[in-house]
Structures are given as C-alpha cells and as structure tokens.
Amino acid sequence: MKTPHGKGGRGEKPKDFKNTMRQLISYCKVYLPAIIIALILAMAGAVFNIIGPDLLSEITDIITEGMMASIDLDAVVNVATLLAFLYGLGFLFNYIQGFIMATVTQRVSKNLRSDLSTKINRLPLKYFDSTSTGDVLSRVTNDVDMIGQTMNQSLSTLVSAITMFLGSLIMMFYTNWIMAIAAIVSTIVGFGLMTSIISKSQKYFAQQQKELGKLNGHIEEIYSGHNVVKVYNGEKEARETFHEINTRLYTSAWKSQFMSGLMMPLMMFVGNFGFVVVCIVGAVLAVNNMITFGVIVAFMLYVRLFTQPLTQLAQAATNLQSTAAASERVFEFLAEEELANESDKREKLEEAIGDVEFKNVRFGYSQDKMVINNFSATAKAGEKVAIVGPTGAGKTTLVNLLMRFYEVNGGEILIDGVPINNLTRENIHELLSMVLQDTWLFEGTIRENIVYSRNGVSDEEVVAACKSVGLHHFIKTLPMGYDTILDDKANLSAGQKQLITIARAMVDNKPLLILDEATSSVDTRTEVLIQQAMDKLTVGKTSFVIAHRLSTIKNADLILVMKDGDIIESGNHEELLSKNGFYAELYNSQFEEAS
Known part of the structure; x- marks a missing residue:
C-alpha cells in the first residue's frame, strides 16, 4: 500500500506562537507538576556542574601552595569528595528528570494520538474532501512525534542551558571580573564569526531542500508514468530535466554540507580561542599576583560552560x-x-423491512452550488433500484446522503417511514452493506477481510459467500487458503480484490445494499459471475446499484436516470428504451461502442 507523504512540523513557523504554546501547556496541565519538578531537577543539576570549577580551583590552589612545602592531602581529599558528591548528585538529578520527562512526553503523545484518532471518527466526510489523507496522517504521526521529542529533550535542555549560561556568567564575575570580561569578549568574537558563516549558509540549505523536492517530484512523476514516457519517446527530455535538477542539487548540497561541516571546527575554534585568551590574561594577572593559578584553571572550565549553552x-x-x-x-x-x-436520539430501527423514500431532497457540497436539486423517489422493500447518468449527475452523492455521510440541505430521506435524521448514524450503518468501486482491504487473512467487524460468522458462511462469487476455487489454490495474509506481497488482481469485498457484503447480510460501480474492475467473464452472485445477494434486500455499464442493470425493478441533480426519467429497462429518451441514448451509445 502506498503511503502518502504529508507535511510535518519541522522547519515550519507557527502563525501564533504564544497562543499555540498556551494551548499545549493547557493540554499538558495534568502533568505540569511532574514537568515543573523535572525542570527544577535539571536546573539543580546544572547548578552543581557550575559549582565544580570553583572547587577545582580550590584544589589547584591547595596543590600549588603545597608544592612549596608539603601538600595538604586531607584538604585535597575533602574538596575532591565534595566535588564528586556534587557531580554525582547532578547526575542523579539529571537521571530522574530524564525519567520523568520521558514518561510525561510519551503519555502526552499517546493522549494526542488517541484524541486525534477519536476526532477522525467524529469529523464529517466534507472535511476529507478538502484535506489530503497524507496531511491527516502527518498530524497523527510526524507532528505528534515532533511535540514529544521537543518536550522530552528541548525543554530540559533549554532550562539547563539558561541556568548554565547565567550561572557561569555570575561565577566568572564572582571569581574575577577582568578575566570574566576577557572570556565574554573572546566568546562574542568567536560566535560573531560563526553567526556570519551560518547566515550565509542558510540560503544553500533552503535551495538544497527546494531542489530535492523538485527532484523527488520529477522522479515520482516520470516513473509512475514510465510506460507513457517510453511510448511518446520522452526519455531524452526527462533525462535532461533530471540532470539539470540533479546538477543544481549537487551545487547547493555541496555548499550547504561544506558549511555544515564547518560548524564543529568553528565550535572548537570558539572554545579554543576562549582558552587562549583566558590563559594569556590569566598569566598576566598571575604574574602581577592579582590571581592564583587555580583561578585560571576555573576559568578554562567556565569558558566551556559559558559557550556550550549558547549553541544549545x-x-x-x-x-x-x-x-x-x-x-x-x-x-x-x-x-x-x-x-x-x-x-x-432514542429512536432505533432494530430490523428494517427495507422501504426507502427520498422526498424533495436538496443538497450541495457548498451552499451556493447545489448538486441535488429536488430529488424524489421511492424504493419498495426488496426492489433493485439502479441509478444511472453521466459523471457529476449526483449518483454517488445520493447514496452518501442515504448513509448520512452528508446531511441534506432540504427535504428528507426515510427508511420504513422513519426520517433518517431521527436515527443515529451507527443505527443506519447497521442496516446497510456497501461495495464500492475502490476496493478496501486491510492487512490480515482473507477470512478476516470477509468477516470484517462481524462476530459469530462460521467458516461455512464464508465459504458459501466465496463460492457464490466464484472465488472459492482461487482461494483453495493458495498455499494457506483462507488463512492467506493479504499484504503488499499478496498477488491479487483488482477483480479478485473486488470479489472479496462482494463476499464481505454477502456475509454481512444487511437489509439494505449499496453497489457503487461494483463490477468496474473486472473482466467480462468475471462480471457475468458477479452479476449472477449479485442477483442472489439482492434477493429480499432493497438494493441501490450505481452503474455506468447499463448492461448490468437490465433486470433492475426501477431505473432512475439522473442528470444535473434531477431525475429526468424513471422506469424499468424496457419502458425507458421505448421512451427513446436520454436512457435509450446512453444505452445505445454503449451498445455501439461494445459492437
């Protein structure tokens, strides 16, 4: 099955950052106490790391002083023990905050996916008319993953980095203001150089993504229509276009990757430049007895602690x-x-007889453009009603209205005299089976696909349905028979897939049946088998058959001919042919094409 590629959140900018973050905080309010504790622990861990250089400075000074006489090992051990304890405590706090944030973010992600899944089932079908499947999938997967990753990593990193930055700044000024200024100036110079290079590289990264998108689009377009390209001898033009895009991609990718490769050396340069400045200034101050050697050691660590958070x-x-x-x-x-x-809603049809009536139904996908103008028709229980007409006449729209995938703008639809608006959608769907032009199969066994969502279906019922549609013999030739898994490796033709969906409708055995171009994907011989099966399937059921091949609905009890949202003719096959009207014109044109 082909997976649509939808847009993710990465690289995009929000329309309203503050409002969106408020919504996210509100959504996570149950977990806010845990998040706050985790962030406090992250802050405490950063503070312990900041204290470290000051204690290292103290150890250095003790050792330096002791070199003149004897080193006070007890003092060194005491400070080192305190240092080890603080670093250990910092590690423990970071471990606990990591555990808390991982737990919280996964629960938030799980809740978001559950809410999105529930929401999908509550949305009207019109939403999906204007939104691609890939876009919806991207929100459920990519966007939720992005939220989870940032909550897990970026929040604690942000708090730690701010704490580390401010803490190291304070400690540097507390230790020695001259060296603090020297360290800050050297860092600003280094980051200024790095920022200048990054700003120039952004256009290459943007160009790389643009050209990559063009290349992907070109390849997908050419290879999805590979046969057409070959037939029209378009290989040369396609190849030239590919090389043009590929060359531009190479140029932009080389420049962007080169710039990207400079980032680590630049970061090392900023750090090393800071070390050099600190050592030079520290040496001058130490020679003049303004600072001890331990201060230089502390500042070498503070420079690292000061520059690292800026990148983070x-x-x-x-x-x-x-x-x-x-x-x-x-x-x-x-x-x-x-x-x-x-x-x-309390009204419910437990068992429908099957009478269906459309009374002055009006409907439009938008208020200013009606698709169904004033539709009225009656189908008696057990009748086979065929709906025919040109593309865009409103045939499929009618059955969508019957299933309440859309709500009518005017008039009403009744099942057994009960307006469907008085019934729940779930109740209406309990009365209907449907076979569509586009087959829908999920990854599972053939048996599971046929039995779909029904309980207590015997193997005999499944076999009987498959025999009725002429599928049983094919299934028995498969190595696993009815237990064959339907996935990307299953080699089924479009017609065989359609037969499985028809067998599913047979097993479902509902009083109302909708067949929307059910035989469009099969060959003539299979169509005859399906037609025979349909005749058995529709016995005792009220069935609505949408068909373009008029030869398949000759035996319909009632044929409704639609054009521009209205019924322009109705009757059985013979009656409509004798009128020599629009239906006769459609039928004869198909007959002429077939001959």
Whole structure:
C-alpha cells in the first residue's frame, strides 16, 4: 500500500506562537507538576556542574601552595569528595528528570494520538474532501512525534542551558571580573564569526531542500508514468530535466554540507580561542599576583560552560518553533467542527423491512452550488433500484446522503417511514452493506477481510459467500487458503480484490445494499459471475446499484436516470428504451461502442 507523504512540523513557523504554546501547556496541565519538578531537577543539576570549577580551583590552589612545602592531602581529599558528591548528585538529578520527562512526553503523545484518532471518527466526510489523507496522517504521526521529542529533550535542555549560561556568567564575575570580561569578549568574537558563516549558509540549505523536492517530484512523476514516457519517446527530455535538477542539487548540497561541516571546527575554534585568551590574561594577572593559578584553571572550565549553552539555546529555540508549528496543526485539527452529537436520539430501527423514500431532497457540497436539486423517489422493500447518468449527475452523492455521510440541505430521506435524521448514524450503518468501486482491504487473512467487524460468522458462511462469487476455487489454490495474509506481497488482481469485498457484503447480510460501480474492475467473464452472485445477494434486500455499464442493470425493478441533480426519467429497462429518451441514448451509445 502506498503511503502518502504529508507535511510535518519541522522547519515550519507557527502563525501564533504564544497562543499555540498556551494551548499545549493547557493540554499538558495534568502533568505540569511532574514537568515543573523535572525542570527544577535539571536546573539543580546544572547548578552543581557550575559549582565544580570553583572547587577545582580550590584544589589547584591547595596543590600549588603545597608544592612549596608539603601538600595538604586531607584538604585535597575533602574538596575532591565534595566535588564528586556534587557531580554525582547532578547526575542523579539529571537521571530522574530524564525519567520523568520521558514518561510525561510519551503519555502526552499517546493522549494526542488517541484524541486525534477519536476526532477522525467524529469529523464529517466534507472535511476529507478538502484535506489530503497524507496531511491527516502527518498530524497523527510526524507532528505528534515532533511535540514529544521537543518536550522530552528541548525543554530540559533549554532550562539547563539558561541556568548554565547565567550561572557561569555570575561565577566568572564572582571569581574575577577582568578575566570574566576577557572570556565574554573572546566568546562574542568567536560566535560573531560563526553567526556570519551560518547566515550565509542558510540560503544553500533552503535551495538544497527546494531542489530535492523538485527532484523527488520529477522522479515520482516520470516513473509512475514510465510506460507513457517510453511510448511518446520522452526519455531524452526527462533525462535532461533530471540532470539539470540533479546538477543544481549537487551545487547547493555541496555548499550547504561544506558549511555544515564547518560548524564543529568553528565550535572548537570558539572554545579554543576562549582558552587562549583566558590563559594569556590569566598569566598576566598571575604574574602581577592579582590571581592564583587555580583561578585560571576555573576559568578554562567556565569558558566551556559559558559557550556550550549558547549553541544549545539556539537549537532549543529552533525546536520550539518547529514544535509550535506542529502543535498548531494538531490543535487546528482537534478544533475542527464535528458531526452533531447524537446521544439524545432514542429512536432505533432494530430490523428494517427495507422501504426507502427520498422526498424533495436538496443538497450541495457548498451552499451556493447545489448538486441535488429536488430529488424524489421511492424504493419498495426488496426492489433493485439502479441509478444511472453521466459523471457529476449526483449518483454517488445520493447514496452518501442515504448513509448520512452528508446531511441534506432540504427535504428528507426515510427508511420504513422513519426520517433518517431521527436515527443515529451507527443505527443506519447497521442496516446497510456497501461495495464500492475502490476496493478496501486491510492487512490480515482473507477470512478476516470477509468477516470484517462481524462476530459469530462460521467458516461455512464464508465459504458459501466465496463460492457464490466464484472465488472459492482461487482461494483453495493458495498455499494457506483462507488463512492467506493479504499484504503488499499478496498477488491479487483488482477483480479478485473486488470479489472479496462482494463476499464481505454477502456475509454481512444487511437489509439494505449499496453497489457503487461494483463490477468496474473486472473482466467480462468475471462480471457475468458477479452479476449472477449479485442477483442472489439482492434477493429480499432493497438494493441501490450505481452503474455506468447499463448492461448490468437490465433486470433492475426501477431505473432512475439522473442528470444535473434531477431525475429526468424513471422506469424499468424496457419502458425507458421505448421512451427513446436520454436512457435509450446512453444505452445505445454503449451498445455501439461494445459492437
């Protein structure tokens, strides 16, 4: 099965950062105490790391003084023990905060996925008319993952980095203000150089993504229509276009990767440049007896603690932007208008006879453009009603209205005299089976696909349904028979897949049946078998058959001919042919094409 590639949150900017972050905090409010504890622990861990250089400075000074006479090992051990304890405590705090944040983020991600899954089932079908499947999937997977990753990593990193940055700044000024200024100036110079290079490299990264998108689009387009390209001798033009895009991608990718490769050496340069400045300034001050040697050692560590958080802050800020964009998409989806709540509806049809009536039905996908203008028709229980007409006449729309996938703008539809608006959608779907033009099979055995969502179906019923559609013999030739797994490796034709969905409808055995172009994917011989099976399937059921091949609905009790949202003719096959109207014109044109 082909997986759509939808947009993720990475790299996007939110429309309203503050509001989106408020929504995310509100969504996580149950876990806020745990998150706050984790962030306090992260802050405490950073503080312990900041204290470390000061204690190392003290050890250095004790050793330096002792070199003139004898080293006070007890003092060294005491300070070293305290240092080890603080570093150990810092590790423990970071471990606990990591455990808390991992637990919280996974629970938030799980809740978001559950809420999105529930939301999908509550959305009206019209939402999916204007939104791609890939986009919805991206919100459930990519965007939720982005939120989880940032909460788990960036929040604690952000707090630790801010604490580390401010703490090391304070400690540097506390230790020696001259060396603090020297360290800060050297860091600013180094980061200024790095920022200048990064700003110039951004355009190459953007160009690389743009060209990569073009290349992917070109390859997918050419190879999905490979036969057409070959037939029209378009290989040369396709190859030239590919090489043009590929060359531009090479140029931009080389430049962006080269710039990216400079980042680590630049970071090392910033750190080493800071070390050099600290050593030079420290040496001058030490020679003039203004500081001890331990201060130089402390500052060499403080420079590292001061520069490291700057990179982390920049990365965390970028991740927060991406997370806000992902959160915005998730909360936009959760805020979409849902189907009306039906918990107050008490009327229910346990067993329908099968009478269906459309009374002056009006419907449009938008208010200003009606698809069904004034549709009225009656189908008696057990009748086979065929709906025919040109593309866009409103045939499929009618059955969508019957199943309440959409709500009518005017008029009403009744089942056994009960308006369907008085029934829950679940109740209506309990009365209907459906076979569509597009087959839908899930990854599972053939038996599981046929029995889908029904309990207590015997193997005999499954076999009987497959025999009726002429599928049993084929299934028995498979190594695992009815236990054959249907997945990407299953070599089934479009017709065989359609036969499985028809067998599913047979096993479902509902009083109302909808067949929307059910035989469109099969050959003529298979169509005859299916037609015979359909005749058995429709016995005692009210069936609505949408067909373009008019030869398949000759035996319908009633044929409704639709054009531009209205019924322009109705009757059985012979009656409509004798009228020599629109139906006769459609039928004769197909007959001429067939001959």
